[in-house]
């Protein structure tokens with residue numbers, strides 16, 4: 419798609435309305451999304467326990483790219499494009515494994531665990547092995563959470579790392595193990611999925627389980643429930659502040675693309691479980707079940723949360739213009755034993771059932787936006803975070819403005835912060 423066509427399509431979009439159909443269906447726009455967003459932004463890729471030992475590797479399939487996350491013998495977590503520097507073969511085939519050296523299955527070029535080429539048979543005189551290392555991907559690990567960025571010059575990560583460390587530190591997520599993983603291939607464009615997960619306008623009538631746990635789920639539909647929620651939150655914050663652990667949240671700014679909130683669940687609920695009772699041993703340095711959930715949402719597709727006894731890490735990965743992989747990973751304290759200290763299905767209950775409901779909603783939404791009769795519709799006031807997301811999205815993919823023409827201002831865009839879902 420040429421710049422003029424894309425600019426015209428972006429120009430068609432009315433502020434406060436959903437996107438024109440092409441943004442949810444067109445392969446050329448999907449390609450632009452990959453180049454301008456997914457190859458440039460920091461993305462949550464996995465948890466440190468999934469490559470716990472030196473030599474452990476795991477693949478992260480991002481649309482048509484395959485990335486290798488590898489725990490080096492020096493303890494450093496690195497990532498590479500899964501592309502041989504000889505003739506381009508995929509190197510690792512298995513989704514996870516153990517390898518101190520990466521051997522290409524085609525002509526057996528060998529790379530060490532820093533990505534350097536260490537063996538290449540029958541190459542001509544003068545061949546410089548040093549020039550043929552694997553293409554690196556940037557890695558940051560914060561609180562055991564592995565983020566990757568495919569850009570050679572990645573955007574700053576310090577602010578999000580600092581906020582995650584400050585709000586999630588007491589949970590000690592690096593000292594956890596995976597309790598359960600759910601994976602769904604959703605037949606919807608990644609923006610349909612992201613829009614859904616960035617608003618809770620749909621929660622009151624599509625997520626009965628969620629609303630039974632989080633008291634703000636139905637609060638917007640009832641002035642009384644709204645008042646009760648506000649009073650409960652204020653009381654909880656007043657008590658929680660005494661612990662010295664930050665409460666409240668971090669709003670999105672001009673320079674950041676994440677929002678974070680630490681808020682209570684519901685009166686009488688200690689954790690996000692069916693009925694609110696504990697479902698696993700306490701995490702980290704916690705000395706009691708505090709009834710709170712801490713959640714961080716990072717543009718464009720990551721959403722990570724923790725309660726007193728478990729964490730849930732959501733990763734939405736575009737696969738093609740009309741398919742998105744949902745991967746949800748639950749963590750519990752590292753020494754907790756399945757069947758003894760926790761039941762994986764009890765730990766994962768809330769977001770497992772909610773994600774399935776969301777997958778259905780998203781697939782219905784995709785079918786609708788694909789219709790010849792689809793026209794963009796207006797967001798509700800409680801969908802302001804979706805408007806914020808879409809405005810950000812359009813700025814990322816927009817062709818560069820001609821010299822002298824100011825970029826569209828975001829000054830009037832609504833805040834991206836809200837309660838964690």
Ligand code: FES
Pocket residue numbers: 502503504505506507522523524525526527
């Ligand atoms: S393509 Fe990898 S060794 Fe030839």
Ligand SMILES: [Fe+2]
Pocket residue numbers: 614615620621625772776
């Ligand atoms: Fe939902």
